[in-house]
Amino acid sequence: MAKPVQRMPGDERLKETADGVHLFGIRHLSPSGAHHLLSFLDEIRPTAVLVEGPSDASGLISQIASKGVVPPIALLAYTEELPVRSLLYPLASYSPEYQAFLWASKEGAACEFFDLPSGYALALHGLKEKTDSASAQDEEGRTRYIRHHNGLYERIAELADEPDYEAYWERYFEHNGNAGAYRSTIHSFSDQMRRMNSEDEYASWPQETAYTDIREAFMRRRIIETIAAGHLPSRIVVVTGAHHVSALVGDQSAMTDDQWARLPFAPTRLTLMPYTYYKLSSRSGYGAGNRTPAYFQLFWECLRDNRLSELPKMYMSKIAAAMRDKGTYRSTASVIEAVRMAEALAAMKGGSLPTWQDLCDASIVCLGGGEASVVADAHARIDVGTAIGVLPEGVSQTPIQDDLNRELRRLKLDKYKTPVAQSLELDLRENRRVQSEEAAYLDLNRSVLLHRLELLGIPFARKLPLKQDAATWAEHWTLQWTPETEIGAVESTLKGETIEIASAYVIHERLQTCADIVEAAKIIRDASLCRLLEAMDEAGRMLQALTVDSDNFERIAEAAFELSALIRFGSIRRHDTQSLVPLLQRLFLRGALSLSQAANCNNDAAASVLSAMQMLHTVAQEHYDDVDEALWIRELRELTSRDDRNPMLSGFSFAILLDRNEFSPQDIEREVSRRLSPGIPADLGAGWFEGLSKRNRYALLSRISLWEQLDAYIGSLDDEQFRRSLVYLRRAFAAFEPRERAAISDMLGELWGTGTDDASMLLQRPLTEEEKEKLDELNEFDFGDL
Incomplete structure (x- = not known):
């Protein structure tokens, strides 16, 4: 929206032109205010009603008052450029403003907003936020301002013997049944509050005061323009927050053309959106709301x-x-x-x-x-309450909001447009019991939409983990419609006019800044989940280019794992993923050849390398027809035999090969003896056992010779070496389940000749205080070069 241009002759003063204009001060969510305002409008029969709100949104008033609209709703103004800044104007059915719209629509009176246009308001808000953040002194003044105002309201409630200001307001204003008394009382109350704040040195906050002054000067200008348009002052009713009433009368100047031309401006768009009672309440943080x-x-x-x-x-x-x-x-x-x-x-x-x-x-x-x-x-x-507003078709919304609503209806998800969270389980497989293709793949198409919304950051659906990881055809979501859902959809308008186009734009943006193979692989996955096949191909080309220069084993393994899952389950999503197989092969080859070098690391780095080994081995198992599995096994054997690599990683590679029955009993005994023989430093021997214990512990429990070797090895250590070994052994055994520990106790009882029951009681009894102290000492023990 371009910056609007208006002209007003001279420096008009309100007193000279606006005598007789009727001001009606309100609280924005006040049933009695709405009730008394309707009586006042019936009495005055105005030809023009001016309502506080962004004047560039006046064209939406007829839609707000149209048949089929069910409050709560909100008018949303947002900037056309990133970062998106927005202003919300919520309305309930008992909002005086909403009732004024209905009355004007019914009686044929002109009705307009008369506050600053949204482009100016948002630009000024941006300046105010910059000023606040630029100075600690400004922030201190803001804090003092808020504390003073809150304290003043609390003091009023205390003097009235009410528990809080809300109770005071309801008893003395909402319960005021006399229309004339209500109007005069609220005007007098607000005028006195304004005077008290202006006279108190602690009540000033320059940024907020200046913003209010600008708004009120513009509102005075709009009153004069309404009179100039041919409406008699006596036939104009101004509906505004009670705080502003005293500023809109008297001899104060209206905003001049020169002043208006100097105001900052940001292009904005406007739309209507359903709202909820919760977001309307002060409990959600809405400052102008009420608790109930x-x-x-x-x-x-x-x-x-x-x-x-x-x-x-x-x-x-x-x-x-x-x-x-x-x-x-x-x-x-x-x-x-x-x-x-x-x-x-x-x-x-x-x-x-x-x-x-x-x-x-x-x-x-x-x-x-x-x-x-x-x-x-x-x-x-x-x-x-849990009410959510309704806007019928034809009421102003952004193209992406319309597209979202169409998609929700098409996929039978519109029943989930409720502020109460609901669970949705999807079966992505074809439903062969129905006749149409649309119905056969309903859940799959639902999944595509929900993933697109998640990609866009529209908070409607949240994916939950499945109890059974292998159920790749199933998804579990929780759906909840909130005003943030509408706001997210509106903000996505800047990325495209439909959900699909906006999602493709987000993928393209991510690719522009992508410099990592894992991120590229994740982009491919997200594009697949969102059924954005062109973006998926573009991401594949990006990954191929990045793979050429990649030599990080952990990142290569993670990227390969992402592609592996996508290739395996691509058929569920009904699009071809075979074009990704060459990429997977290239990644797997580079990863396998990088294993030995990656294992030359300290214990801090070993954990991430171990996780990457697990991922790459999973790829080898699941794509044995596509990748060079034999090369992977050779690299694992090489690492197993190396004494100059991290012992935990050597132990883990040995465990992988043990699972595959790659070793004879003699080979196993020889390797265990070599790794756990007396004289081997504790950090090497116990570290190797820690890596071995990371996989298939049931296979370990079945090999009594391994435990005999470990028992002999531990017994050969001196006191200092034993304490060093405890660091690794505690980590290793901490991951064992109680029944596995019980099995180890039984096995050691047999080895020691003490009997399984005595050994179990000895090994699983609670620690004494002395033993706890000794273990605590390990946390402060200096292990030198560990």
Whole structure:
């Protein structure tokens, strides 16, 4: 959106032109404010209604007020360039602004937003954020400003003998049934609060004050422009936050053309989106929200139907019903007592109706037996609620939002558009019991969409680990629709007009900065999961180019492992992965030839090399027809025989070959004897055994000769060497399961001639304090060059 140009003659002053304009101060989520505003509009019958909000969004008001829209909804403004900055304007059905839109639409009055256009507001926000982050002094002033304001509200609640400011507001404003008194009281209250803040040295925060001044100067300008457009001041109603009312009257100047031209500007786009009650609540961090949006919806419905006196019993009945749904039953008598108690609490404060806090306290006592936890779930459902707004087709949305909604309907996922998390299990195999291809591969197509959303960072679906890793045809997701889902979809508009195009753009962006073979392999995998075949081919070419210069064994093994999984299960996703086989072969060859060099490392690096060996061996097992498995076995034998390589890695390679029955009994005995013979340093012998124990421990338990050699070796060590060996042995045996340790105890009992029961009791008894102290000393023991 280009920077708009408007002209206004001279330095107009509000007092000279706007006498008679009607100002109605509101709180943005106020049922009584909405109720009294409707009465005021019926009385004044304005020809123009100006509502606080971004003036460039005025064209969306008719859509907000259209049939089929079900609040809560939100107007979202966002910048057209990265990084995306956004402003949200949420609306509930009981928002005074929303009711003003409905009234103007019904009565044919002009209705417009009259606050700063979103492009200016977001640009100023960006400057404000930079200023705040640039100076610790500014941050200190901001903290002091927030602390002062919060303290002031807390002081007001304390003087009114209310538990908090929300309870104060509800009792003295929401329960104010006199329309004239409500309007004058809220204007007077806000004016006094504004005066107190302006006079207090601790209440200033220059950035926020300047931003507010700019907004109010522009709003005064818009009032003058509305009058210049032909509307009589007496037929204009201005609906704004009560804080601004006193600034929109008097002789203060409106924003001039020169001032407006000097404001920073960022191109923006606007859209509407469904919202939820939770995000509307202050519990989610929304500063202009209330704690209990669903409760205030009930308040609004009672107020609209002239049944506000019935609110306490309706509320308590809903709490009791919610408890009953969860299996906790309460009698009608308990509900009646809770209502009476709430009314008594209100009477003690001089109120005619209980506030939400009164109702909450009474429900805890009478329905929860004094325990808040008993009624906590019911309160969450009745106070905050799980409602999500609805926008019908044809209401302004971005192309990617429309595409997402179409895809959700096509894949029968629109029922998951709820703020309550739901589980979804997918079977990616063809369903042969249906007739159409679309139905046969429904779950597979669902998987593609969910992976695309995950790639785009749209928080709707989260993939969960499967209990059975081998079930490659299955996926388990949890789905939850939140306002962040809509925001993520809107922000993705900058990457493409459809989910598929935007996903391909993300893959292309990642490839532009990719300089690592593992990242390239992961990009290939993500492109496959998202069924982006052109991007998959592009990533394959990138991986091939990077492989030429790669000599890192761990990275090569990880990249090969990624490709292996993709090739094995490519048929499930219905696209050819055979073009990746030559890449896998090349990676495997380089990895196998790099093994010996990679094993020339210290113990800190050995853990990652061991993990890479495991991955490359898995590739050799699963693709024995494609890769040079014989070369891999030769390299493992070479490492097994080397005494100048990390002993743990030599032991691990020996364990791999042992699993494959590559050694005769004589070879095994010879190697074990060589590695665990007396005189071998503890870090070499015990380290080799640690590597050996990393695989197939049941095979180890079946070879009594190995344990005889280990027993003899440990017995040959002097005190210092023994303490060194404990470091490796503790690590090795820590990974053994209890039943494996029991089997070792039985085996050692036989070797020692003490009997299996005595050995088990001796080896598995709790440690004494002296033994614990000796083990603790190992943590501080200096092992020299280890």
